[in-house]
Amino acid sequence: MRTKMRLLGFRGAAVKPLNEEAAAELGAELLGEALVFGVGGLCLYLEYLRQAGQSRRREEHLEQTLTDLREGLERLQRDLEELQARGHQPGGQGHAQGGAGHAQGGAGH
Numbered sequence: 001m002r003t004k005m006r007l008l009g010f011r012g013a014a015v016k017p018l019n020e021e022a023a024a025e026l027g028a029e030l031l032g033e034a035l036v037f038g039v040g041g042l043c044l045y046l047e048y049l050r051q052a053g054q055s056r057r058r059e060e061h062l063e064q065t066l067t068d069l070r071e072g073l074e075r076l077q078r079d080l081e082e083l084q085a086r087g088h089q090p091g092g093q094g095h096a097q098g099g100a101g102h103a104q105g106g107a108g109h
Contacts, residue, residue, distance in 0.1 A: 018026065
């Protein structure tokens with residue numbers, strides 16, 4: 001009862017002793033409220049951990065996707081450089097054949 005009075009803001013107020021029945025009822029009520037508060041706090045904490053884990057997994061997935069895209073881009077750049085090097089070699093006929101094929105396609109229409 002003193003704790004309850006202190007929580008309500010009454011300092012130094014004299015509290016007469018409770019009989020056993022009233023004290024047991026007040027104690028049971030306090031214990032029940034503490035239990036509900038504890039379970040609620042635990043649920044909030046577990047939900048926070050779940051959300052944090054889910055966020056971390058999402059970030060890891062995005063980082064992996066970004067890494068894969070970068071590797072693919074580097075591979076495509078190497079392929080492009082290789083194709084350009086082949087096209088500039090003496091006797092490389094990639095451009096000439098492409099031009100002739102394009103001209104034939106245009107004449108057919």
